[in-house]
Amino acid sequence: MVDPEIRVVTIADLGILRAVEEDPVTGRVVVTITPTYTGCPAMDVIRADIRRALAAAGHPDAEVRTVHSPAWSTDWITDAGRAKLAAAGTAPPAPVRRDGVVPLTLSVRCPRCGSPETEQLSRFGSTACKALWRCRACSEPFDQVKTL
Numbered sequence: 238m239v240d241p242e243i244r245v246v247t248i249a250d251l252g253i254l255r256a257v258e259e260d261p262v263t264g265r266v267v268v269t270i271t272p273t274y275t276g277c278p279a280m281d282v283i284r285a286d287i288r289r290a291l292a293a294a295g296h297p298d299a300e301v302r303t304v305h306s307p308a309w310s311t312d313w314i315t316d317a318g319r320a321k322l323a324a325a326g327t328a329p330p331a332p333v334r335r336d337g338v339v340p341l342t343l344s345v346r347c348p349r350c351g352s353p354e355t356e357q358l359s360r361f362g363s364t365a366c367k368a369l370w371r372c373r374a375c376s377e378p379f380d381q382v383k384t385l
């Protein structure tokens with residue numbers, strides 16, 4: 238099961254998957270997920286993918302629950318997920334400081350050559366969840382998953 242917009246990363250890598258439990262009364266499998274970006278159309282596809290995978294695993298009556306609290310942020314993307322994003326040519330989102338300290342604007346590194354000499358071309362990349370960047374060193378454009 239992968240985010241249809243980020244094919245290489247599993248929903249566990251993205252931190253979307255909160256829990257997989259079996260209802261002790263009904264015996265039904267209950268999968269709990271937290272949506273990523275508000276209004277990200279990928280979530281409907283992810284839900285459908287989860288249902289299909291569960292049905293294939295013998296749980297056609299599984300339930301997919303969506304919880305919005307605590308809200309998902311890009312900090313939930315695991316280190317493995319960040320590494321996979323970079324390997325796929327998408328810059329992972331910057332870590333977010335939540336202790337009230339105003340963060341420095343860290344440069345986004347080019348996922349191809351690793352150069353920090355990059356510039357944002359557009360707040361919107363191939364999807365609304367990503368921004369479009371360009372590397373000044375190798376002049377390759379690349380997507381960055383937006384930091385939330």
Ligand SMILES: [Zn+2]
Nearest residue numbers: 347350372375
């Ligand atoms: Zn580069």
